[in-house]
Amino acid sequence: MYRILIVEDDRTIAQALKRHLSGWDYEVYCVEDFKNVMEEFSNVQPDLVLLDIGLPFYNGYHWCSSIRRISDVPIIFLSAAGDNMNIVMAMNMGGDEFIEKPFDLNVVTAKVQAMFRRAYSYRGNTNIIEHKGCILNLSDASLIYQEQKIELTKNEFRILQILLEHAGKIVSRDEIIARLWESDAFIDENTLTVNVARLRKKLAGVGLEQMIVTKKGIGYMVEA
Structure with a gap:
């Protein structure tokens, strides 16, 4: 329908x-x-x-x-x-x-x-995840918030996608790394830390400083 x-x-x-x-x-x-x-x-x-x-x-x-x-x-x-x-x-x-x-x-x-x-050759192109006014476009790996568009790298996009898909739940570092490996993106513990830091910096640039929460010794989460 x-x-x-x-x-x-x-x-x-x-x-x-x-x-x-x-x-x-x-x-x-x-x-x-x-x-x-x-x-x-x-x-x-x-x-x-x-x-x-x-x-x-x-x-x-x-x-x-x-x-x-x-x-x-x-x-x-x-x-x-x-x-x-x-x-x-x-x-x-x-x-x-x-x-x-x-x-x-x-x-x-x-x-x-x-x-x-x-x-209707286009069906399915509304491929997005929305969370508290943020719109993650799965088609072009970008985030839109208050009319501002953020371009994300492949790893940044996948990290944010994983966290948004599990909003309100802690996602362990091991789970994130495993998901990124599935997408053929090379990543280890240190690489994950660097990518999360870069992603946070981009989010802070549009007023989303608190979007990603660190759960020390466990992983990260986006609050529901």
């Missing part, structure tokens, strides 16, 4: 879209927290986004750009501002389709269905 995320401030419109699209057997979610759209995006991991331009805090162009940093998921803009400038802007920011308000729900459904037919 395809998942659709609706990013629409007008609750009447959002609920009407949800009811209608749910009737076509789509799994539909509406964003509730417009300050943290990316957190809801990562939680839902939608197959398509319906995105209004005029939103609280940040507009739809901002969120489209944020989504495009981590995903190729189809984005359909919805807006009463259907002039050429806004349509061109929406497409340039990474949108795939533009529907002007007021719209017919059957037209929206037809466009959604057409978008799914065109797009």
Whole structure:
């Protein structure tokens, strides 16, 4: 079943879209927290986004750009501002389709269905791990936090991935080393210490000084 995320401030419109699209057997979610759209995006991991331009805090162009940093998921803009400038802007920011308000729900459904037919060689590309506002992109080994993107080395990425997959639990140094060996990355005790130190420095650069916790004599953890 395809998942659709609706990013629409007008609750009447959002609920009407949800009811209608749910009737076509789509799994539909509406964003509730417009300050943290990316957190809801990562939680839902939608197959398509319906995105209004005029939103609280940040507009739809901002969120489209944020989504495009981590995903190729189809984005359909919805807006009463259907002039050429806004349509061109929406497409340039990474949108795939533009529907002007007021719209017919059957037209929206037809466009959604057409978008799914065109797009679904991409399925599975929303390949991310989200934790407390941090988004680890498994496709390009990068971390995004508060609109800042950190490029990670192969070892740094794998260490952080392992810790995030076990958030709230201590991961022993031996387990981390064993997992890294599985990925053909040469690493020993000293190499692990150096890589964790470098990773911490990068995290501190974007305000995540306390993300990785050392459990002396055991290993490391990311708190849940």
